[in-house]
Amino acid sequence: MNWALARLIAAQICVHGSMAGMRLAAPLLALREGYSVAAVGFLVALFALTQVFLALPAGRFADRHGLKRPMAYSVAVACMGAGLAVVFPTYAVLCVAALMTGAGAGGATIAVQRHAGRAVHDATELKQVFSWLSIGPAVSNFIGPFAAGLAIDHAGTTPGSLEGYRAAFALLALLPLVSWWCVRSTQDLPAAAAASAKDGPPQRAWDLLNDPPFRRLLIVNWLISSCWDVHAFAVPLLGHERGLSAAVIGTIFGAFAIAATVIRVLMPFVAKHLRERGVMAGAMLVTAVLFAVYPMLQSAWAMGLCSVLLGLVLGTGQPMVMSLLHQITPSHRQGEALGLRLMAINASSVLMPLMFGSAGAVIGVSGLFWGVGAAGLGGARLAWRIGGEKKQPGQGPR
Structure with a gap:
């Protein structure tokens, strides 16, 4: 991993970490002020909701302007969102802060991913770069909330005081500025390369869905994301049924997250031996088997082992998806493709928990695991059919 890539990863971590910290602090403050669980759930949903609507415009903007201008706007929006919560720590302003920090994180993610994907020379480098980049969200999900x-606990006069929350919001407002420091000296795309998106007849982002490989990739990505979501949703329910403590359930979650991070750290070193569609198809097949077994497990140790295995296989998904996405989409439309992917994932994050809750009430938690696992079998076939229509990634060194 070179210094330029390390700066990109750090930039992504800081903007995303600001949102992750707000996603912890804002709901806690709302609960402290006496708001209902439903109100807190609405507040949490807003972090993803902005990205559903702004992902495509952000992708087009990145296609036109490269890295630094989208990053500057994303940093400014994230800073202002968290800064508003410092001055006006009310529920309404927390909702606005959630929208703004979510938008900043989404815009920065698209800009960083697009730049990183276009700065490489071949498919092996793509897999290596996106394996490293995929570690960023895991790190930011720790740094921001921590x-x-x-x-919150130590900056105020007493733990959990309003002054502590203001201090947390101030810290989270400053964190994105580190992102700008990381990318300010990065050499951006040449103007001619960005201008190539204007050649030919006008195109809509939805036209990308007419391309069968891209459409299959988007469905597989959605299935991988759904497997993550169903694990996060159903494990607490299973743990409660088994009489496990909150600490044990949290440990099972932690084992999953650590395994997903470890496999992403290892992937760059074996990237040249990996084939994207084979890795994704294998991950879907193994996930289907593990989801079939998971509801029958009774002990915490068995559930923990299954979570580790799920983390290992699902952790391989995003780097392979991102590598293939940059190979099967035109260079001048990769920002749009990234925006469409981010929009689909965040829409799923908003809607899928509602669907899981309704389905779980009808078919039970076991049926939920088995249903998503069966869908994973179809995803394995789709993943295997992706490929063959690839272009050379990137445009050489910048």
Whole structure:
């Protein structure tokens, strides 16, 4: 991993970490002020909702302007969102802050991913780069909430005081500025390369869905994301049924997250031996088997082992998806493709928990695991059919 890539990863971590910290601090403050669980759930949903609507415009903007201008706007929006919560720590302003920090994180993610994908020379480098980049969200999901929690507990006169929350919001407002420091000296795309998107007749982002490989990739990506979501949704329910404590359930979650991070750290070193569609198809098949077994497990140790295995196989998904996406989409439309992918994932994150809750009430938690596992079998076939229509990634060194 070179210094330029390390700066990109750090930039992504800081903007995303600001949103992750707000996603912890804002709901906690709302609960402290006496708001209902439904109101808190609405607040949490807003972090993803903005990205559903802004992902495509952000992708087009990145196609036209490269890395630094989208990053500057994303940093400014994230800073202002968290800064508003410092001055006006009310529920309404927290909702606005959720929208703004979510938008900043989404825009920065698209800009960083697009730039990283276009700066490589071949498919092996794509897999290596996106394996490294995929570690960023895991790190930011630790750093942001951890920093916010420390500020809430220790920066005020008493743990959990309003001053502590203000300090946490102030810290999260400053964090994205580090992102700008990381990318400010990065050499951006040449103007001629960005201008090539204007050649030919006008195109709509939805036209990308007419391309069978891209459409299959988007469905497989959605299935992988759904497997993550159903694990996060159903494990607490299973743990409660088994009489496990909250600490044990949290440990099972932690084992999943650690395994997903470990496999992503290892992937760059074996990237040249990996084939994207084979890895994704294998991940879907193994996930289907593990989902079939998971509801029958009774002990915490068995559930923990199954979570580790799920983390290992599902953790391989995003780097392979991102590598293939940059190979099967035109260079001048990769921002749009990334935006369409991010929009689909965030729409799923908003809607799928509602669907899981309704389905779980009808077919039970076991049926939920088995249903999503069966869908994974179809995803394995789709993943295997992706490929063959690839272009050379990137445009050489910048």
